[in-house]
Amino acid sequence: MPYTEKSKKDNISPEIICALATPEGTSALSVIRVSGKGSFEIMEDVMLLERNRLRGMRRKVGNVTENKRIIDEVVAISWPEGRSFTGEEMVEITCHGIPSSVREIIELLIRKGARRAEPGEFTKRAFVNGRMNAVQVIALAASWDKEKDKRTYPGETEQVCRKMLNEIERAREKVEGNIEFGEMHLDSNDESIGNILIELVKKAENFRRIALSIEKSKRVVIMGPANSGKSTLFNVLTGKESALVSEEPGTTRDGSIGYLEIGGRKIQLCDTAGTDGFGLDKAASEAVIKGLDGTERVIWMSEGGRIPPADEVRSKIGEIIEIEAKSDINKKKNNTELIRISSFTGEGLDELKKRISELPGSMSLSGAAKRIEEEIKGAMEYLSSNELDMAAELMNEAEIETRRILGKGENIQISVERALAGMCVGK
């Protein structure tokens, strides 16, 4: 990556970030966070403190001053590297909740060398510095999401996952112990392993439920010309008759929404009006296209695959699954690239689901949770058919997967990155 202008002109350090950590607007108190090596120096500067007064874990009351003008009286709490939320040198400034002075303080900090934090950057740093694991980040993100049930707090989810890991480890110890020593030393018997696994299955199911409940669903929008079978597909996939379906073109006016789970991922499926409609339909369709923000995925369907995705859709969405609809009517295969689907015969539905589950970008916490659950259930079956070698293999897999979630495992980590993008600044 080239060395950019931005980082050159920062005179102290390009990596100090700052942002308001409390909600915007007038309130009694607000908290501004500053994080990164050099944060102490900046704070000492703006509070006219001697060097190193904020070193270590300190609490200083004083004025934030610029050119002898006092902006606000604040309390600065400093956290040394390794002990703060982000894991970096960090200062939390508690000031009065007056929007204009908050803004002034932040601008002053920026002039002194900090830069405005990007959404979720504090958390990202916390994650990168090993202060948080994937579960914590995802759970934290979810707990900020206002529509979400607030009862599941971040720590709780992580606890559940940790306990599950402990149990998996215990079960594995038993299985491996039985393999290595069971023959000569008869103190571990299969029955107790069976009981541990039964408990474990419950734990895994519970964890998956929690994972699903805290995880944001991935939005998948079904689009295409009128009467290409969008609503029928929607109904088949979501398993309910919620969309208006008729033989007459253009019956689906308001986008309809349903939820489903594919490959352990929560998917929000949206049915939309035809892209080639008139009047109300046209307006509805245009609104849908306008509303696309690039984070959702699109299933584009047209009868026999004859009509390619609209240009506006193509330019906004990277990943489009194209479908040759109503394959039961159009027997001839037109384009081998497309998935042939018939909502009536069920042709191609499995393939479509597979493609949806493979879509990149959504968080894989619940996907991982589902795999763990399946792995444990599989292990139990193998145990009952006396195949300890296979039972052990699946338990091992479950452990790897769980560790990946709790630690900073390769895949989850990257999804977490994405999850962070939707978070509010300063958290």
Add this chain to the structure above:
Amino acid sequence: MKEEYDVIVVGGGHAGIEAALAARRIECSVILISAKMSRIGEMSCNPAIGGISKGTIVREIDAMDGSMAKSADATRLQFRMLNRRKGPAVWGPRVQSDADAYAREQQKYLRKSGVFVLEDEVTELTGKTERVGGVKCRKKGIIKGKTVILAAGTFLKGRLFRGNELWKGGRIGDISADSLESDLVKRMFHVERFKTGTPARIVRKSVNTDVLEVQKSEKSDFIFSFDNSRISDKEDICYATHTNRDTMEITKEYLHLSPLMAGRIEGTGPRYCPSFEDKVVKFPDRKSHKIYVEPMGYRSRYFYLNGLSSSLPREAQEKMVKSLPGFEKSVISDYGYAVEYSYFHNSEIEDTLKLRRTENVFIAGQICGTSGYEEAAGLGLIAGANGGRAAKGMEPIGMSRMISYIGVMIDDVVRKGADEPYRMFSSRAENRLHLRQDNADRRLYDTANRLGVLSEKKRDKLLENLKEAEKVMNILERETIEGIKMTKWCRRTGNNAEKAVAEVPSLYGMDMKILSSVMLDEKYSGYIRRNLRRHESRRNSEKINLKEIESYMNIDEICWESREALQREKPDTLAEAEKIKGIRPTDLQGLLIYLSRKRSTWNTTDGSER
């Protein structure tokens, strides 16, 4: 005797023998020097070979044309397939051996192979440590060699303990290689101390076997060697008994006299082969422990008490043994004892088993920090092959942990080191489903060929097996049973070779062992592939190329100091970055995040791994 040898092997234990034979097979001139000719190939401890994963190592040795499997077949008194009801990937063939006959058999292989065997004690290496000239012996003086393979077992500054008794020796009645050890220490090799122990031997006819549980051999056509070696027609009975409250009380009473508890032994012992006093201390709640009573040989006059290893004083051992049912009037012929010895710290060893600081010294067996005959023999074979290759100016070859237990063992020993004598366990192998006893011949064919350790006769036999396996595979891919492709049919629980032959006529006449082995490969194939892929990706992530990163200064995911360090050092790969001082694991992860975002490989991670 020659002026100079290609390979000098020091020590005629299980490691030394395989090393000498392997070096001979790649046509080196080889001399094996051992303190006592008659004790070459001796089983210092229990009269048995094999076990879970250990038995698989024996078959791996055979796949590379070693002698252990053949000698074990020829001298077995009993056979059992351990874990038979726990899945074929963890089956462990184990034989009860005639210990003396086994040693004689191994000595015969040495003689036949043209290895020159010398009875003498090696007292030091000669020449510079970077490139030694050979060894110096107590009687014969200097012997020159292109490479030296050390396989001194438990003999390096061996100290034997029993209660207050302490004497020098690598095992009872043998020398202690003190001179050689002090030469190695003088040469600044980092050695540490381990200990292990052995139980008492009992006069057979003094035991009332009528009250003991009888353990007979399993009926089976199992043979360790892949080329159908001769199987001993002798069979002997083993027994089992249990310790009781008295055994435990006696042990407790004398515990303070244990050399270990009294702090006279510093070396760490194997957790998995504990002495009986260890068991009493660690499992105070267990009322009883199983003891196997094994004959030392066919109609041998002595029994070995598997499970009652002890270094307590004679008096205590006497009482402990007599507390066992059936042993009330027993007579001890040899008392148990513990041995403490030096071994090489793993930082000294390369994955070819060469000592890092030398060009031509290789080590094998117990002195690598392992324990067990099979482990020693496996290491010996590789050290012998690589030592021989080095003498001939050929590149040494490393072993992959994904295709053999020997590879797992070398990788663990070299990379992780051990804080207790390293014993093989099946769970140490992440690719366990592949590392089975039934397919060792096929797994290791390529490696053995590259090492050059196969005799022509062996290669022909192995090729024959490989061809047969290919034929079987072709049939599995072609045929169906009840409309299911056979490759899939193999995956179902309960489907085996017998059923397959009954259903598919074209399989008729195929070698049943090979058929069932290939079917298992097929059954586990998905999991094996996943393990291999994971291993690859781990290795690849070490190899991740960082050359394209022009500047680290802007990578937000890495902490500031590390950016500077990386910028300064400009590592080529992630593995190199890892070695830079001050770089933390989180920085490496940050780097991975950065790289993957740059290449936007979101969906090539987990989803595709399955």
